[in-house]
Amino acid sequence: IITTDIFNKITNWNIYAEKLFGYKEAEVLGKEADELFGISPVNESLKEMRNAHSKKDFWKGELILHHKNGIALHTEGTFSAIKNENGDKSGTVSVIRDITERKKTEQILQRLTSNLESEVKIKATELTMVFERITDAFIALDNNWNYTYVNKKAAEMHHRPIEALVGRNIWEEYPDLIDEPFFDTLHLAKKTGEPQRAELYYSKTGKWFEDLIYPSPDGISVYYHDIT
Secondary structure, eight states: OEEEETTOBEEEEOHHHHHHHOOOHHHHTTSBHHHHHTOOSOOHHHHHHHOTTOSOOEEEEEEEEEOTTSOEEEEEEEEEEEEOTTSOEEEEEEEEEEOHHHHHHHHHHHHHHHSOHHHHHHHHHHHHHHHHHOSSEEEEEETTSBEEEEOHHHHHHHTSOGGGTTTSBHHHHOGGGGGSHHHHHHHHHHHHOOOEEEEEEETTTTEEEEEEEEEETTEEEEEEEEOO
């Protein structure tokens, strides 16, 4: 979590920002955020949101930011305007999450779809290792809605061992999902063939999840994490 003033100078930097970017708060206070992160060019809609005279108060999207050591990080950020007692913008608060491993996974999936069968076998181990490293829960379903893959994070979130889910039908294992927005969103992705990105509420637990849903001719893949 990072806050900046109206000139995009950093005013607050929490411990997780230190872990993610390698800078201590004392090193970054007063620094211009875009210069520190090496953002070039800056997303135009984000610049508009920061503008003191803009009516836009919120922006969400992906950014490539840089660690202290120069390594590029794929991140997802939500930026909200901070307003003073007069209702004027006085700065921005941003919540930033590292999605580097997820982007690597997506790139590997794209490569796998265009490779020969022999290359797929070579990459299978690499792909499995990536799925286990990502911090998001990940599941893959076939065209009959049976689990074909469940990573450790997903198994932890469902409080079920991986082997208890793989091969099982998701709607039979979790029939309550049929009445939830998740059911409709998965079917929309399958029907249209278009990826879906959605924030979905699960009434049974009272939690919100962000889901990234990727349909394919062989089934559907879902990345999700708790954003409650």
